[in-house]
Amino acid sequence: MSNDPWDACAVVIATLETRLKSALDRGLFLRTAGELMEQLPAVAAVEIGCLGDSMDPPLCAVGERPSRAADLGWDAAVTDASALSIRLWLLPDSASDTTTRRAIEEALPAIGGLLVGAIARIRLDETENELDSVSQLSTRLFDDGPWSVRLHRIAIELGSSMQVERLSLLLRCGARFELVGSSVQARFDPRADQVQQTQAIATTIDQQLDQPFDAAPRATVTFRGEDDDAVATFLQTGHAVELLVTRFAAGKMLAIGEVFDSDQRCAADLTAAQRQLFDAAIRDVLRSRPRGYLRRGRDWLGQRSIRWRIAAAAALLAFLCLYPMTIRVAADGRIVPRTQYTVYAPVTGQIRRMACQSGMQVSAGQVLCEFSSHELDLQITRLRGESVAVQEQLQIAATRRGDDSSKDIASDRRVLEARLEGLDSQITLLQQRQADLIVHSPIDGTVTLVTPDDVGQLQTPRPVRVGDSVIRVIDQQDGYRVELDVPDQEFGYVLAAAERQDDAPVECHFRIRSEPQRQRQGTLRGLDQAASLDRFGRLVVTASIDPNDQDATFAADAGVVGWIDCDRAAAGFVLCRKVIEQLRLWGWL
Numbered sequence: 001m002s003n004d005p006w007d008a009c010a011v012v013i014a015t016l017e018t019r020l021k022s023a024l025d026r027g028l029f030l031r032t033a034g035e036l037m038e039q040l041p042a043v044a045a046v047e048i049g050c051l052g053d054s055m056d057p058p059l060c061a062v063g064e065r066p067s068r069a070a071d072l073g074w075d076a077a078v079t080d081a082s083a084l085s086i087r088l089w090l091l092p093d094s095a096s097d098t099t100t101r102r103a104i105e106e107a108l109p110a111i112g113g114l115l116v117g118a119i120a121r122i123r124l125d126e127t128e129n130e131l132d133s134v135s136q137l138s139t140r141l142f143d144d145g146p147w148s149v150r151l152h153r154i155a156i157e158l159g160s161s162m163q164v165e166r167l168s169l170l171l172r173c174g175a176r177f178e179l180v181g182s183s184v185q186a187r188f189d190p191r192a193d194q195v196q197q198t199q200a201i202a203t204t205i206d207q208q209l210d211q212p213f214d215a216a217p218r219a220t221v222t223f224r225g226e227d228d229d230a231v232a233t234f235l236q237t238g239h240a241v242e243l244l245v246t247r248f249a250a251g252k253m254l255a256i257g258e259v260f261d262s263d264q265r266c267a268a269d270l271t272a273a274q275r276q277l278f279d280a281a282i283r284d285v286l287r288s289r290p291r292g293y294l295r296r297g298r299d300w301l302g303q304r305s306i307r308w309r310i311a312a313a314a315a316l317l318a319f320l321c322l323y324p325m326t327i328r329v330a331a332d333g334r335i336v337p338r339t340q341y342t343v344y345a346p347v348t349g350q351i352r353r354m355a356c357q358s359g360m361q362v363s364a365g366q367v368l369c370e371f372s373s374h375e376l377d378l379q380i381t382r383l384r385g386e387s388v389a390v391q392e393q394l395q396i397a398a399t400r401r402g403d404d405s406s407k408d409i410a411s412d413r414r415v416l417e418a419r420l421e422g423l424d425s426q427i428t429l430l431q432q433r434q435a436d437l438i439v440h441s442p443i444d445g446t447v448t449l450v451t452p453d454d455v456g457q458l459q460t461p462r463p464v465r466v467g468d469s470v471i472r473v474i475d476q477q478d479g480y481r482v483e484l485d486v487p488d489q490e491f492g493y494v495l496a497a498a499e500r501q502d503d504a505p506v507e508c509h510f511r512i513r514s515e516p517q518r519q520r521q522g523t524l525r526g527l528d529q530a531a532s533l534d535r536f537g538r539l540v541v542t543a544s545i546d547p548n549d550q551d552a553t554f555a556a557d558a559g560v561v562g563w564i565d566c567d568r569a570a571a572g573f574v575l576c577r578k579v580i581e582q583l584r585l586w587g588w589l
Contacts, residue, residue: 005042005103009104011035012107013114016111033048033062036062043063044090045062046086047062048084048087051085073088074108078120134274141157141281152183154281158257161270168182168256170202174306177202204230208223224243241259321570322570327568328564331564332484332485333545334482337475337481341472343469343470344468345469346436348465349373350463351372351470352371352461353369357447359446362445364442365440367441371437439471445474446474447473448472449471480550482560483545486527486564493567498524506565507523507564510545514558522546523546527544
């Protein structure tokens, strides 16, 4: 040891250069700090650290460090994320020695530069050693063999890496765990008490872990147990002091390590490379795991989500099979007056005169309109002409008398008289038909024109054909009913309900299209005995509905949409009856 601080610093630098020529380890930093303390008596404490790196500071600390800030220091970047830091504390009587301070300040960059190079070499050596270790571990983990033997080998290597005395591998099967590997033995009795206890404590531990099992792999978690705790009971039964737990394969595998002597155990956790390697090995073993159909089914049913789905499907099936629902048949229809009279054209001709207009109130017997027929008029004129000719022939026959043909004359007169009588009868009948062309209202009511012109009434004369509807008289005081056009393929449900309506009326619901916000109710009154075609060409059967309440908003021929409540059936049939009916038509059911 030299009294000259410059010489002492030169000795430290030379010694460090000599050490760098041989194999390096992390003890280099401690030896360098001790050399500074030995060569420089003015130095009270030395601390060397690497900030922002996996090597937690300090790398070494020598001497009793005062509570004050360091007297001297030096920093240098090692990588983009880490830096080497050297801190020195001087003795109080040497703190003002400018020569010593200056010598140390000039020596620190040289010492730091050598240590930065040493850190790079140490890291490189450690990386090479870790790669060799990982390569050898990979060879052992991925060696061929039965999956139980491979799990035993993985458990041994994992227990060695975690430095635990016994390690158990448990596979998640739904909400429980199954012991599949142990570092103690390759084969074990699944009915043993220790196995059952380990599987039970695995479920308890899994529930206590705060992170979901499908998340990224967690770091190792330590469990020591508390009073009246399941973990404490397990530790006491197995004579262990603590448990180290970690997860692999996205939570499918749970590793539980047991420590029997915490004083002799050195804390060790898996590196990122080791964790990835063990995770890959476990995944590979799980893929090669032989599973029969029974085990696969048990594992599948053991999953909590699958059980919930099966329960939901069973509940849905029970609902579809047992819950009764009402079969509702939907149909379009219209509002129809209960009492009405329609005037049809009795002949092919024209409307000669209209004695009413749309919206007019009429009474029974009042003239509504008058028709005329040119053909009927011609027939009457022709018959009258024939009648005049027959009468003239009778007069001529009456003037003939007293000759040999008297018998023939009498016979001709009888023929002419019979013909005249027939012509008079025909004329009377045609006159009666002509009188019927004047139409009277049979009821009191309101007139509505079936085919009015643009001005809202029928212009006369107007040609018509026999059977054309012209005028309708409605008795609004008698109320209205609803007619629904039930599709022919659904008529059977309505008919079955109508046959049993002696016990309870068949309820119906309908809405007027112009007032869809209000739903009205009614009861089924009757069904037509024959089907007909609607305006869309579909085969329908008309059902008459009596509304429960007559409303002022009812108007003749107003469009409605309605539902008829038929019999009750299982919900599955009601919801899928369209498909079931089609299958029945195809003969599949």
